[in-house]
Amino acid sequence: MLASACFSADARSSPKPQEIDLGEVASNAVLVQARDYRYSLSSGSARAGTVDFVVANDASQEHEFVVVPIHSGRFELPLGELEPFEGGMTKALRAQLQPGQYKFVCLIVSTIDGEPRAHMARGMSVDFEVTP
Numbered sequence: 001m002l003a004s005a006c007f008s009a010d011a012r013s014s015p016k017p018q019e020i021d022l023g024e025v026a027s028n029a030v031l032v033q034a035r036d037y038r039y040s041l042s043s044g045s046a047r048a049g050t051v052d053f054v055v056a057n058d059a060s061q062e063h064e065f066v067v068v069p070i071h072s073g074r075f076e077l078p079l080g081e082l083e084p085f086e087g088g089m090t091k092a093l094r095a096q097l098q099p100g101q102y103k104f105v106c107l108i109v110s111t112i113d114g115e116p117r118a119h120m121a122r123g124m125s126v127d128f129e130v131t132p
């Protein structure tokens, strides 16, 4: 069966984070508030394994929530994200996280007073630690 090849075990590759319904969110979810231009977290860390994030965009414009592993101080490829969504909306993301350092960032660049402004450079970047 060709399909079985899709399920080969690889300890290094975790499933990609997935958006889930708010009704499915675990009670120990990390709450994230997105504003212009900052994230506030209910907790700066979590235990390794399944971690749910509830992201409330409390701004008046779109923001996103991108999960980036940090290794030796450098950004690795994003694990996954909540795509940009409107202010006033709340979305949830379920991730399988290995121990280590992460950053949550918004990679949107908007035009403010005719100048491109990266939300991350304006402060939408926050550290998160996953403990064993």
Ligand SMILES: [Cu+2]
Pocket: 062, 063, 064, 106, 107, 108, 119, 124
């Ligand atoms: Cu943003």
